[in-house]
Amino acid sequence: MNTPTSTTTASGDRWTPSEIQLQRLAYRRSRNRRSTLIAGSSTVVLVLVVGWAIVHTQGWPRFRASFLDVKYGREVFVGILKGLWLNVRLMVVCEVIILILAMLLALARSLRGPVFFPIRAAATIYTDVFRGLPLLLVLYLLGFGVPALRISWLPSNSLVWGAVGLILTYTAYNAEVMRAGIESVHPSQRAAARSLGLSHGKTMRHVVVPQAFRRVMPPLLNDLVSLQKDTALIAALGTPYYDAVLQAQIEAQTTYNYTPYVIAGLLFLALTIPMTRFTDWIARKQGWTTAGATV
Amino acid sequence: MTDLRKPVAGEPGWRRPDLGPPATDLLEIEHLRKCYGEQVILSDLSLTVPQHRCVVLIGASGSGKSTLLRCLNLLETVDDGVIRLDGVDITDPRVRADRIRTQVGIVFQSFNLFPHMNVLDNVTLASRVVHQIPRPQAEASAMEMLERVGLADKARARPDNLSGGQQQRAAIARALVNRPVLMLFDEVTSALDPELVGEVLGLLTELKAEGMTMLVATHEMGFARQVADQVVFLADGGVAEAGPPEQVLADPVDPRTQRFLRRIIDAGRL
Numbered sequence: 001m002n003t004p005t006s007t008t009t010a011s012g013d014r015w016t017p018s019e020i021q022l023q024r025l026a027y028r029r030s031r032n033r034r035s036t037l038i039a040g041s042s043t044v045v046l047v048l049v050v051g052w053a054i055v056h057t058q059g060w061p062r063f064r065a066s067f068l069d070v071k072y073g074r075e076v077f078v079g080i081l082k083g084l085w086l087n088v089r090l091m092v093v094c095e096v097i098i099l100i101l102a103m104l105l106a107l108a109r110s111l112r113g114p115v116f117f118p119i120r121a122a123a124t125i126y127t128d129v130f131r132g133l134p135l136l137l138v139l140y141l142l143g144f145g146v147p148a149l150r151i152s153w154l155p156s157n158s159l160v161w162g163a164v165g166l167i168l169t170y171t172a173y174n175a176e177v178m179r180a181g182i183e184s185v186h187p188s189q190r191a192a193a194r195s196l197g198l199s200h201g202k203t204m205r206h207v208v209v210p211q212a213f214r215r216v217m218p219p220l221l222n223d224l225v226s227l228q229k230d231t232a233l234i235a236a237l238g239t240p241y242y243d244a245v246l247q248a249q250i251e252a253q254t255t256y257n258y259t260p261y262v263i264a265g266l267l268f269l270a271l272t273i274p275m276t277r278f279t280d281w282i283a284r285k286q287g288w289t290t291a292g293a294t295v
Numbered sequence: 296m297t298d299l300r301k302p303v304a305g306e307p308g309w310r311r312p313d314l315g316p317p318a319t320d321l322l323e324i325e326h327l328r329k330c331y332g333e334q335v336i337l338s339d340l341s342l343t344v345p346q347h348r349c350v351v352l353i354g355a356s357g358s359g360k361s362t363l364l365r366c367l368n369l370l371e372t373v374d375d376g377v378i379r380l381d382g383v384d385i386t387d388p389r390v391r392a393d394r395i396r397t398q399v400g401i402v403f404q405s406f407n408l409f410p411h412m413n414v415l416d417n418v419t420l421a422s423r424v425v426h427q428i429p430r431p432q433a434e435a436s437a438m439e440m441l442e443r444v445g446l447a448d449k450a451r452a453r454p455d456n457l458s459g460g461q462q463q464r465a466a467i468a469r470a471l472v473n474r475p476v477l478m479l480f481d482e483v484t485s486a487l488d489p490e491l492v493g494e495v496l497g498l499l500t501e502l503k504a505e506g507m508t509m510l511v512a513t514h515e516m517g518f519a520r521q522v523a524d525q526v527v528f529l530a531d532g533g534v535a536e537a538g539p540p541e542q543v544l545a546d547p548v549d550p551r552t553q554r555f556l557r558r559i560i561d562a563g564r565l
Binding site (some may be wrong): 057120162188189193195196197198199202206207210211214 | 363368393394396397400401403405408409410411420421424425467469470473497
């Protein structure tokens with residue numbers, strides 16, 4: 001790499017690096033080369049050692065046969081992938097409803113004044129209850145319990161009740177996230193909006209909520225990743241709705257080979273890992289969301 | 296009471312040619328009291344602001360200047376006393392606060408622009424949302440206002456891309472599009488770098504010359520001396536001394552005013 005002897009910046013400033021600067025640059029380059037070499041070789045050594053250890057552990061052949069059976073895996077792959085499509089659709093439908101309900105709930109909890117006490121109290125009790133209950137329990141209660149009541153005008157479809165369970169639970173979580181976002185908008189923003197003559201509702205709609213929503217994007221996406229994998233819990237409600245996990249379970253039950261579970265797990269990871277990375281990226285980009293937030 | 300002034304493109308609403316003898320008192324404050332819990336901020340404050348006049352509030356930090364301005368904009372509820380705007384008691388709980396607020400503009404120390412909107416949207420928000428003016432008309436009158444404060448070229452910029460002085464001028468434009476009859480300025484230059492103070496104070500001076508009725512809380516004694524019709528010194532929750540600037544600032548009677556001004560002179564700020 002040849003060292004630039006003289007450059008001209010965009011502003012037209014001619015600059016020739018001094019002798020001492022050139023020495024510094026050369027030193028830093030050699031340090032960087034060394035670090036890269038060390039990191040690369042140590043990674044290779046680690047992978048080789050761990051790989052050798054795993055393959056030479058007692059029971060490795062049995063493990064490979066019942067968890068990593070490539071031929072069997074290929075057979076069941078398409079069925080599980082079709083099951084995953086149900087999980088994805090379920091996630092999308094639920095998330096849309098969750099976001100709307102959570103926002104309404106968060107706004108209800110941010111209402112002030114004694115008139116709104118019943119609404120505030122109801123919203124608080126709801127979030128407390130559904131954040132505290134295990135999701136699986138909610139799914140059992142709704143998915144098996146409600147259809148068993150045989151009330152004619154209620155849907156008896158267990159998938160619908162599974163979705164309702166997911167929505168009820170995740171709405172409670174997302175409402176808390178949004179409420180935190182609403183409360184994080186500095187009171188001076190509210191004062192500025194009210195001083196212009198905007199009502200409480202208009203202040204919320206045009207000034208507070210848009211800023212709050214940007215700020216809570218990362219935690220909301222985090223909850224979405226969580227929802228995405230929790231759609232697998234509807235497998236507990238059984239047939240006739242085959243999601244990825246239920247499909248894998250049926251396969252594994254007949255053959256006592258666990259490769260289908262591994263396949264289902266890998267498919268979920270293929271969805272959730274990109275989502276997680278995207279969430280991190282959004283969080284890093286927070287510059288555009290909090291800029292100017294210092295009142 | 297004057298009707299809700301809808302901003303329209305054309306003549307600025309506050310430009311009034313008559314600068315003759317003191318007109319009626321636009322703002323009358325009688326025995327105002329305001330506490331935060333146990334802490335009494337304003338105990339018994341009375342003050343009037345005549346139409347087209349500029350009254351400057353001075354006083355130590357914590358003397359209640361900001362609290363007073365927030366009460367006048369109904370951002371705080373008062374604990375006792377009466378505030379009359381154009382003869383109407385605005386401390387009456389039956390009064391529609393949002394309507395009063397469109398007639399009283401306030402500019403804050405830290406600008407409080409909405410960071411998620413560009414300057415033009417900041418300025419047009421009240422027109423669009425409160426007065427239901429269609430966007431093209433709202434933007435036309437907002438652009439005139441931005442032209443007026445020298446920010447027409449920054450209309451599409453985000454607040455965080457502006458200097459402090461530009462942000463404060465945008466905030467002033469935002470308050471002015473409502474065509475307020477009274478403008479409140481709450482230490483509007485305190486958050487600015489020294490070299491940016493001039494552009495904002497210059498704008499305030501122009502507004503005064505155009506006949507805007509103004510109540511200005513400030514630590515800028517030079518501005519008080521040159522622009523104020525009356526200087527009011529606040530201390531101990533009330534008005535300690537009030538009068539023309541040449542008297543209050545040069546020859547104060549009240550010992551508290553004397554002490555305050557001596558500290559300012561010692562700090563080289565007068």
